[in-house]
Amino acid sequence: MLEIENLHASVDGTDILKGLNLSVKAGEVHAIMGPNGSGKSTLGHVLAGRPGYTVTAGSVNFLGQDLLALETEERARLGLFLAFQYPVEIPGVSNMEFMKAAVDAQREQRGEKPVDAVTFMKSARETCKAVDLDPGFLKRGVNEGFSGGEKKRNELLQMMMLQPRLGILDETDSGLDIDALQVVARGVNSMRSPERAFVMVTHYQRLLDFIEPDFVHVLAGGRIVRSGDKSLALELEARGYAWLEDEVA
């Protein structure tokens, strides 16, 4: 589904990703861990096509297409979803209007008409319930004044409404209380299917207790320096990253 080969990328002239390889197949869940500043969010942004993030070498194939040749919205319509580590606040644009535009864009891609407002409202409300967010949030500006945890749940809400093929969750578990963590886990688990894959960036082993990953990777210095199964996460929890960095150096 996703094949990243020798990816090099820079931000404002600084090299951040330095030869990253990663292969994700449909049905899999991958966890990416790694020290602060190692390039985890950069990877997500590069995949989503954020302006200012320049790919200097390497390739990314997503569902048989050259992902890097596509516009941001085309990537999304193809089924790529990035839950932001820091979701953007957009006052004046209601969450509801935003999500309807997003859902309609996906439908347009499939040659379908826009969803009618009543049906959409109903499914939005139901999804709100599933992520434990008051439906009142639908009327507010996108992420406007949302607490950290509410923003994360709003990202999850969008992912559940859009039903992407690949969900990249950038620290969606950070800053969540234990109940909210379970909400996120339930949401992701409910979406797991042989057709769909997830890449979860996280700092905490506890998320992986709830969402069991098939693979755990360590991203350090802009590259995947170690991959393993979920026991790697336990080892990292016990030993930190220093031993890996020593090994790499």
Place this chain on the structure above:
Amino acid sequence: MSDFMRQSLDSAATSAPPWLQDYLRAGRARWESASLPTRKTEQWKYTGLQALQPSYAPAADGAIVLADAGVELPRFGGYRMVFVNGHYSPEHSDAQLPVGVSLVRFANADTSQAARIRSYLGTVVGQDQALFTALNDAALADGVFLDIAPGAVIEQPLHVVWLSGNQAEAFSINQRLLVLCGESSSASLIEHFTGARSEQQSFTNGVTELLLEAGATLCHYRLQLEEAEALHIGRVHARLGADATLNSFHLALGSVLKRVDVVVDHSGQGAHCELNGVYLPRGEEHVDYHTCIEHRVPHCTSSEVFRGIIGDAATAVFNGRIHIHRDAQKTKAELSNRNLLTSTRAEVNTKPELEIYADDVQCAHGATVAQLDEMSLHYLRTRGVARAEAQVMLSFGFINEVIDTVRCEALRDYLRVLLTRRFARDPALVGSVS
């Protein structure tokens, strides 16, 4: 002397009621001793008056078929009064006024109403300053007096429509509205300027005086939806008594020349005003808002938010003055003006002007000029929303926040539809990020 200054005022004098004649004469004297501002006049530095024709014909009393003229007049649930080319149009106006309100044309005023009009007219706007107010005074053939009884609570909005139709020559309208909100009364007023869809050249010189007595609340909405060749110079001057509240919203689509001066005078303690507005010039249009918040007495608050989206080669001016007098301690005043330029040729001149002579006050102000936020645009696109649509959503969102301050729900809904259409239709208003 400019030809515009030589226009004849005789027809107004013949059609005005006798009790108004001395008022007209005084206005005429001021007009005749005045001269047209130039770019050297500080107040008119960024707004030229060369678009004014040398002369305008008086507006004819023409019947208008709204559908033929391409005009849709909305209903906001309350009483509606319609003027076509400055002349009252009974067939488009409602017959029955709500209890507690008298809405009378100057031309129709009985003796006691005339006396009330005479005692209030011109007292808010003053007689010293504006040239165009002098012209309005001098040419005042008809006007509207809205008299809200003390204690009256008017639930539904009063909707006054100034519609300009077609006429062979360029014509002018000197429109006047005088509003008296009695003690502890509460009402909403929609002033709605609109026109037939055409290339008609017209010049509206509108003056609105709002007098809020102690404890009165007024929501005042002034919509300028005229088309591109319609010149408009307007002045709204409000005076707030003790604990009075004015909630005011202005909207201006562009035209060749649009200039509005808004003055809110806090003259009783505990008065509060919210003054908000949106302007959306495009093409080669021009919009100029000059606002002035006067704080004369202690314990008053004011909050002002204006936003503009300026497209193509359009220009906008926003000058927001806050004047806190020496005695106005404990004043809280806020002013924010934000502008979105959607083309490299678009221009805006924005200037907050603070004059503060009291020491114990809170005053915050800010003015920005920007393009669409790149990160917001990107975020929308990561959800599959196409760039062009995302730009529309963000531009609309930028002013939607101000529309949210409109308290009248029917009006809010109308504005959203109107603006959605305008945005969907108009790539000039859609911001671009290079």
